[in-house]
Amino acid sequence: MTLTEKKIGFIGTGVMGKSMALNLQRAGYLINIYTRTKEKANDLIDHGAVWKESIKDLTVASDIIITMVGYPSDVEEVYFGENGILEHAKAGSCLIDMTTSKPSLAINIFQQAKAKSIHALDAPVSGGDIGAQKGTLAIMVGGEEDAYEALLPLFKTLGENIILQGPAGAGQHTKLANQITIASNMIGVCEAIIFAKKAGLEPSRVLESITTGAAGSWSLSNLGPRMIRGDFDPGFYVKHFIKDMTIALESAKEMDLDTPGLSLSLQLYKELAENGDGDSGTQALIKIFEKQNL
Template sequence: MLTKQSKIGFIGTGVMGKSMVKNLQAAGYTVHIYTRTKSKALDLIKNGTIWKDSVAEVAKDSDVIITIVGYPTDVEEIYFGANGILEHAKKGSFVVDMTTSKPSLAIDIYKQAKSKGIFALDAPVSGGDIGAKSGKLAIMVGGDQSAFNTLLPVFNVLGENIILQGSAGAGQHTKLSNQITIASNMIGVCEAIMYAKKAGLNPERVLESITTGAAGSFSLSKLGPRMIQGDFTPGFYVKHFIKDMTIALESAQEMGLSTPGLSLSLELYKELADKGEEDSGTQALIKLFEN
């Protein structure tokens, strides 16, 4: 059973992770952190989080270890090997990977963790920087019911739509479904805004009408205004969306599923990255349509 005295380790304090750590602190948890670039975590350290010098140190000193990093290769690096989480986490502790990653990798983590008496969940999130800051992330979970039940109080600090989707890997499959939905939707949002402009309309007023109807979506209501204002600050990086779509496309192909909308979106986002926008927010896609 977890209590507020339980120590939470957190690896990866980027755009999403930093706000998630702040919310855990505000809820009264002691949080140990590690990230590759310590300077990016200085404000968290000043706010009372406990810095650890390595992944292994976080694992040794924590009851729950949460990870949210960039790519599947990063996940492999921090979980496996002599200095990885699974080699140093305490028996009976919990590991939760919230990175959007490969379902097969989530299953590997689960199996290796179980062999060491460690409980593992894959729990990728959706909601971007806005959801992370507000503690309203959607959390899609794969793993055992008992581990999910134990960690639910922690998840409730970070999100408000938290669903156990099935066994290990199910959280990742659900997140890929989420990214497939967004992929085509982002194209539609860009086209709609450009259509409104070409028609001589005020695109912000157009959004007031269409965000509450059948066209409504997070991308339209939250990212549409950023597109219009020329605000391309990343709530979610273009390079990470390309990674997610690539994993989704590979998974779909393995299942013999055709995803033309996903394929087109991936092609457009790769073009956007080639133009130097890989570190911009996903709403920067509209630049292709403006040009």
């Protein structure tokens, strides 16, 4: 059986998961789908995805299971619940958790899966809604090399920068390093836009100059223009970024590592959420700086 002939069970069709599942469908993969709110999967069902009424039903009917849910608690429920994946997955099947979650949880999933002759990879992604739509995500993988190589064609449908970082948990550790980088960068993007406005400059024109130089970053190029337009629709939710930064901060403390930039960013994003922007995109951070400086 070729990879495209295997049935893929996809759990979680949020802002990014929906586009990822759709890209798999377009590439010819057979998709089973489950999400808490069926309406969120209607587009996928219209394109031929088979709806399953429970995680158990999806697991039993699938050879490869991809999860893209919200929080570590959701991952635990999906994998370890009485009707969860590990209880019902077939020997020889493959599990891929693409949620940003705790490295320790990824290791636990791997160990319990291996005891049942099931392959498991942690493969969180970066690139937001745009990367998910275009199939250009960065995919950071932890797990065994044989499973990674076997699933690489599937990953190439979803992303472009795909790297096996090490054993189980390494993908999650890498994603946390990614989020730590973004945390401080987002502060810099906001400060630069506010500075440009205060100086009487046209912020969009300023971005044309600085995005191609040493200051360039994905956040500056993609989220900076959204900030200027006042477009705060979520490519990645504030509430989920707070979750990621909290996990990163906890992991840093476990390693006796001081991360002042991460701590400040988490503080600012928590303030943003308290002001009612938990479901906004991360670019809404500019509101905090506008309130303080304009």
